[in-house]
Amino acid sequence: MNKLLTIVLTIAFVVLSNDVFAQQGTIRGTVIEEATGDPVYGVTILVEGTSTGTTTDFDGKFNLSLTEGDYNLKISYVSYTPVTIEEVGVGSGEVTIIDNIRLQKTVEEMEEVVVTAEMMNISEAAMITTKRKSANMLDGISAERFRTIGDSDAAQALKRVTGVSVEGGKYVYVRGLGDRYTKTMMNSVDIPSLDPDKNSLQIDIFPTNLIDNMIITKTAVAEMPADFTGGIVNIETKDFPDEPIIDVSLSTSYNPSMHFNSGFLGYNGSNTDMLGFDGGTRELPSGANVEGIPTPISGNSEQEVNNFVNSFNSNLGPNELTNPMDLSAGVSLGNQFSVGSDNAFGYILSGTYKRSTSHYDNYRYGEYQRQSNPSEYDLIYATKQNGVVSESNVLLGGLAGLAFKTPNSKYKLTGMHLQNGEDRATSFFIDNSVDAPGQSGYLADSYNLEYSERGVTNFLLNGVHYFDNAMWEVNWRISPTFSTMNDPDIRRTAYTRSPNGPRFNAGAGGFPSRIWRYMDEMNVVNRVDITRDYQLFGSGAKFKTGGSYVYKERDYEILKYDMQFFGAIPTLTGDPSEILQPENIYPNGSIYYQSGNPDPNPNAYSSNVSNTSFYLSNEFNLFQNLKTSLGLRVENYVQRHTGRDALFAQGDPSGNNLDNEKVLDSFDFFPSANLTYFLTDRQNLRVSYSRTIARPSFKELSFAQILDPVSDRIFNGGLFSIDQWEGNLTETRIHNFDTRWEMFFNQGQLLSLSLFYKSFDDPIELVRIQAQQTSSEFQPRNVGDGEVFGAEFEFRKNLGFITESLQYFGLSSNVTIVESIIDMTEQEFRSRKNFEKEGQNVNDKRQMAGQAPYIINAGISYDNPEIGLDGGLFYNVQGETLTVVGGSLFPDVYTEPFHNLRLNMNKSLGSNASVNLSVSNLLNETRAEYYQGYRADKQIFSKYKPHTTVSLGFKYSF
Template sequence: MRLFLLAVLALFCTTVFAQTGTIRGTVIEDESGFTVIGANILIKDTSKGTVTDLDGAFSLEVAPGTYTLNISYIGFQDMAIEEVVVTAGEVTLLNELRLVEAGLELEQVVVTAKAIRTTEAALMTIKKKAPAMLDGISSARMQLTGDATAVEAAKRVTGVSIEGGKYIYVRGLGDRYSKTTLNNVDIPGLDPDRNTLQMDIFPTNLIDNIVVSKNFTADMPADFTGGLLNVETKAFPDEKIFNLSVSTSFNPDMHFNDDYLGYEGGNTDFLGYDDGTRALPQGARAENIPTPISGASQQEVTDFIQEFNPTLGAQRQSSLLDFSAGLSLGNQVSVGQSDNKLGYIFSLSYKTDYKYYDEVTYGEFQRFSDPDRTDLRYATIQEGQMGERNFLVGALGGLAYKTQYSKFRLTAMRLQNGESRAAQFRIDNDGEAVGQSGYIAESDNLEYNERSLTNFLLNGTHVLGASGWEIDWRLSPTFSTSDDPDIRKTAFTQTAVDTSFIAGAGGNPSRIWRSLSEVNAVAKFDITKKYKFKGEDAKLKFGASHTYKQRDYEILFFDIQFFGGQDWPNPTPSEVLTEGNIFPNGNRIYYQSGNNTPNPNAYESNVNNTAVYVSNEFDPLPNLKAIIGVRAENYVQRHTGRDQRFASGDILEGNNLDNEKVLDALDFFPSANFIYSLSEQQNLRAAYSRTIARPSFKELSFAQIIDPITNRIFNGSLFEYAGSWDGNLSETRINNLDLRWELFMEGGQLFSVSAFYKQFDNPIELVRIPEQQTSTEFQPRNVGDGQLYGVELEFRKSMNFVSEALSDFGLSGNVTFVESRIDMTATEFNARKNFERTGETVENTRQMAGQAPYVVNAGLTYTNRDKGWDAGLFYNVKGETLQIVGVGLYSDIYYEPFHALNFSLNKKIGKNQNTSIDFKVSNILNDRVESFYQSFEATPEIFNSINPGRSFGLGLSHRF
């Protein structure tokens, strides 16, 4: 109610001051990049003035005209800002005003208002002075480059690579070792099994900055190793925001394609959720569902079958263009006659896209038992087409109230995502391969996934006057769901005699319902005390946090059975559930439940993680800054679930956990960071830290999760396999060493060289289960100790060193090279030796899974702010990376490098350049996304292969 009244008051104030204009800006220390609290702002020759608040920000309402502002603060040179033009009803934004420390003689610094455009320079200052090794991108640079979403902007950050167009990995390390936070608070993504958040959901006009921390300090969560990426959204817009944007893209291989595959869904699919069309039939959860052998009546059996949606086949349709639209608005206003301010910001976004892959291949390959055979033979090859349609609806809203020494902020975010998929495959299974029966099948697959995420943040920041104390507290609950209602697979097996359903071959038609819900609640506070050490600024920081997570997960499985033989004169999926085939007619179809009671594919898990830390930042020697700290985290994870044996009634040999601890550890994470200033523009950094990577909920479970298209199965780590895995998955603890030399130059130009070393204790990797030879199954396991060495280079340089005529052109690039090594366990080494090829020498070390040997980002840009032009050609590639660890009969699987070459062009038009036109070309090289089986002297064989094609995008946005 209080916020509502403030909003009404703010609207009144906006009307009152409609005949005035507003001057806004932020005052920062030029040397440190820190904001200045309490700086005096005075309009020359008047008594009109104010002081900066806890963010160093100020706002003045004045009549239209041209003014000179005087800025003063004890210990700093005075600054005069001339030619500040104020227009009625508009905001004159001065951005960051940088105060220089006073010398023996105080002089006034005079600048003109139009010359102050230093947001990117301020980020460079923060990067230079930050305790951790930082890389990032500011809102000013995002605006300059025309990046529409956070994922496009993040591609420009050193060492960052993008997976699947959404997820951000740092230094080539996979998802397990990267972490994303929103406003410095843990937040799960739409995919709860990933550490990283989907970054394509955030429009850049709501973002203050994106910063990647390459090393750990005690005030950060300890569960990252490659990098911690934080997205900071705007709380107080510097000026009024009212933006509309629309965009579309065209891919010749995917759009306006009459061969596109889809199927009839629900009426609300376009909003990202199912309307009940795919709902689980009533009574399907019963221990005994109606079947001809369960004692149910004929009518009960028939009625139950008819509750299932009869559509089992993919349909050829026509695909449309991709489309997205966004609306953002925000502002800040003064409340009453005080300097208190109310800020608000809201955003709505909608996105839909079509994908059609005409040449999709999934392969399962094996080694031969004969050591003289180096080639691989196939067990199963699936080839076909797949269509996907994705909908994303996002809403973000925030209110913030600020006094001179306190700030309160409330934000809410809701994301709703729905994706339907239809596919048709020809399945070729080789009966000569180990564990295979041999068959040919034609499969139709229909899937739908809906995901939602609701996040709230309540944040308060308080500066206790001039005492040097600052308190920041945050409460942030997140509620997420991920449901797969009615996954359908229908595979006719072709024999020499007929075409029918065969359980041991293509399988009987099946349906799966999967549901996941998760709660993630975070409470944290940080307290900072500024003080003097040997006459220099120092900072003591300490705090605590508690994170609670709970996940409920369930899989329900049903398949078609036949009360007698089969006869399919017209073997197509559309004919299967016609009235003439369901019980008691024709093929006498009925549904059989594959679910035991209790369900082995259902679990409940929860985590309580309590953390405390202390950190001290001080200068022990001239030009040397030290940041020493330690963090303690008490992490307890509990699990309720059981294996198939227990669920089938074997309570003696089976395993059952009832809210039992599967992880329980108190860890201390020390960190030491040293920064030596070689000169005003050069730093030499050194750091040591200890971090951790923990198993996810599904990894510490008995769940068996099948991908219905590929038939690949994920197994929770709690399953034991005699002789190869004991079922005890532990955390990975990592020691980190970092060095960096960095040089900062004018205009945001920079050059840096970094070196890093990481030592892994019990890393977790996804392993092909060697004992499962009739099916393709994987399991997360601890694989032995690991280590990696790496170097990282970054440069950003204007081409004016060649000629002043090229000053609008810029070169940027960053390259990361990594050498990784896993010391295998005896089990893995012996399994590899048993399948050693003639002429091959199997070593007891190998590359780490998920770690790319190199990451390259390069860009050539053109920027002419006065004429409103911005263009760039950007290249990104990540080296060949071990995806899945193969053992024995099965070889390793590697991601193939994907060479991404993209072009973007942005033109701002209009008197004030408020309208922007974007043109983009993606995947110019038309590269494929692929991964391959690799073995000694063998031709690489396909594991996954799709072609995303080349796409052309056009966008239009307007700032009112």
């Protein structure tokens, strides 16, 4: 206790003594080994001509406090070539950063290396060295690169990494593989998504000034989780800011086709909507969560029925408003202090707020079918929808971190909360065809009011300990995450058009309905890693071992209420605001609500996962130029489920009912081998093999039926037995083979070519249920074995070699090309063969769903530090991708390429301020998904136009 009190008082003294502290400045830096990219422990840093100096800690970092002036630093370590850094300026109360001082092993008598501080600070040496010397194949982007290109958040920055695409501005896909095969981690710990239907966390919430680096692992190593295939994106946040951070940023965006639109749809929500959560306006009425709610036929009094209906919000339709421009703001604070002579304390605080609106006045959905006649090629529609979609989105985020370092240990505690609220109002015209099988044929006007609030709270307690002069490292992490998702009071109202005016028709547009959805999830990760540096075959080697225990638990429930009529349906005009008027509610009128929630509820489930893992790996040089990394990971994965299907919920004992029963139970071995042959000091040839896995999500391995109230499409959990599917959804096991040739040049320039092959056993894809013709229903299924063949090409080149006037310009591009093949199941092949058209020859192979055939990233950049101006023109596109697997009457659905051209410019305004201008979707492209059939015109599955957005941002650093 006394020691803790001493530390607290010391910190307080340092913080409060600004006048004394301001008399001196600080030099901070990092020393890494050129050959490995690893930090070097115990390096001597001496101020030339004095006896003042220090040594690096286990992170390779050092800290020097000096009076104002210019200094030369001598960097020396036994068996390494000395380095002198000249012209290091120190200002009173300021911090001077010297990034990535690289030491080379002394092979022969070499002269001392002399560089200037300016030269040290403009290189991206650490990331390039890490990429060049890593045991496995990876790509990444560093904090230093963020400063150069001016990207404000992680999503923008990752678009520049080879083989990476960012969907919807927030979800990362690697090598064109869908969300299922990409994993997002923060500080090497699993972080669940804000969206329960996604693997990947929304990464646009991370400001780049709090990120140390982002590494995309493309080939597996034993210490990483096995449930990825395309890549693992690991976001490392800063724990010790090298310099004080007090940043404030403001930005706004304007889309001429969306903002200040008088036709924007909205409704009166909650006073707390602006903070990303509902304040109670939309909460479920008291007594509604039981099966026997008050109805005219349940024995309740008339007043009880009337009171119950009136306890629901009476607003069922949107109003027209005028929406503002988008706005975002952020603040970041951080610093580190010396505590005593050998300890250091650091902190980081960050808050972000984003509020945006979107308005699409020609949003379209379609349901199309093949014709049964083999000579009829055109697709016919079952349902077409066209209308207006208006959305308001709020994202509120906070991150706080504390770190404490001693000579042999480092402790880090971080807490993060993200709160997201999305308000959605729609108005659609529905055209249902009488000519399509299973359809009744009607016209209707549909209105939807939706609200979704999602929250993620994560804590990380991390400790790193070094022993025996940093030859032993023990790294442990404990990280609980708590996620919630509430979709309160989703309201759908559809007026069926008739010769006598608008009316409610259960067999056509349907009766008004309301839905509440709830989800709570807990995710606890415990992990320990032990590393031993030693000598093998005459060179340095690393032995690693460790394990983890991950526990996840989710509770999910859907409650539905349908409007019914006890007597005649009231006369209607088509205005949703008229429906729940007092004169229409029982007993004055005929309206009452009926529960669609039997007990037990088929749309309620509880699931949990226990994943225990252990690994061993060894990294060594088998020969002088051949780095070898061999590893084996073992995972024991058990998933349990409590839930039932609709048949059992209706009282039929032949239905399925599970009570905490195992639905997945696997004990798997995941070997990995990574070989790197150093052709030259700057040229590598890599070969890799690994075995990985993709597992179904909680939602997929359930009996849940989830309705999208706008598109009217239904997701069915994979445990349902329907349409020759036995409900036996299982994991996908993948074998991965990779090779890469890479060459590195000065100033971050590089050239690389990669080839990869992946084989999939039982891949999971979203399939259109063929037996359901009256409704549009989809289900995740194992579809047959698959293969992926791919190639990646990347280059970064400064254009100064053409002429000196182009020295500030750079050209970069990375291209990924993929061929994917699925061997269809016998059922899918027969369903396609039965609807074969004249002249068509259906075979038993097709493209893999979710796998893009190509990704292209290209850009030309300008970076002139002398005038503080940088920016560029950047292009990204992903090829036509199979999205939904069809069969029988239903054609496949493909996502169209979206050619995204973006302009970004950053200008420094003195040393403390900067302004950013960006223009996205310069080509005014449309986002669309289409049905495709043999010799048929493609037809719309979904389509909308985001238009062009101009953003202006300002940042000030105190």
